[in-house]
Amino acid sequence: MNIRLPLLAALGALTPLSAAAQDAPPPALTLEQRTMIHCSAAFALVANRQQGGEQEALAFPAVGERGREYFVRAMASLMDSAGLDRAAVAALLDAEARNLADSKALYKAMPGCLLALDASGL
Template sequence: MSFILIAAAIGLAAQATAPVVPATPPAAPLSQENKALVRCSAAFALVSFGQESGNAEAQKWPATDPRGREFFVRALAQVMDETGLQRDAVAGLVQAEAQRLLDEAQVDAVMPACLTMLEASGV
C-alpha cells in the first residue's frame, strides 16, 4: 500500500464535497488496538501530507517520515492480518477515519497518543 497515494487520497477526500462511503465491515470486528492503529495511521498520513504541502499546523509536529510511513505500513498490515480485510477495505477505513479526524478537528488531539504509540512500536 503506498503511503503517499493514501495520503494524497486522504487529502483529496478532505477537499471533496461528497461524503466518504463507509468501508466494508471487517470479517472480524476491529479490536481497540486495531482502531488505534487505523486512527494513528490516518493521523500520520494527514500530518505527513500537511508537512509535504507546507501546512503550518502540520509543521508543529515532529517530521513523520520515514518512521510514520513505516508505522503506517506495519500497522495496516497488522489490521489486515487480524481482521481478514483486503487492502482496499483497510484503505477505506483509513480514509474514513482521516475524514472523521478532519471533520471533528481531532488531529491535534490524537497526535500525542499516536507519537507515543510510534515510540512504543520500535519503528
C-alpha cells in the same frame, strides 16, 4: 470532500473500491486495531500537511518516514489479524481520514499517536 492519503499508495489501495466493499458494515475491531487505523490516518494527514508547509503540522516532529513505516506495518498487521483485504483496509482508512480532516481533531489525536509511534520502536 475527497481525501487522498499519499501513504495509501504503499498498500496499492488507491484503486476504486467495489460496491460490496463500500456497502459492507465495518468489521468488529479490537482497540489496538482501531488505534492502528486512527494513527495511520493521522500520520498520513500530518505528513502531507508537513510537506505542504502547514505551520500547525510543522509543530510536530516530522512523521514522514517513521509514520510511513508505522502505516505499512500497521496495515499489514491489520490485514493479517483481522482477515481484511486491501479494499476493506482502504475503506476504514478513508473513513478515519474523513473523521480527522478537521485540523482540531487531527492535532488532538497526535500526542497519543506519537506515543504509539515511539512504542512501536520505529
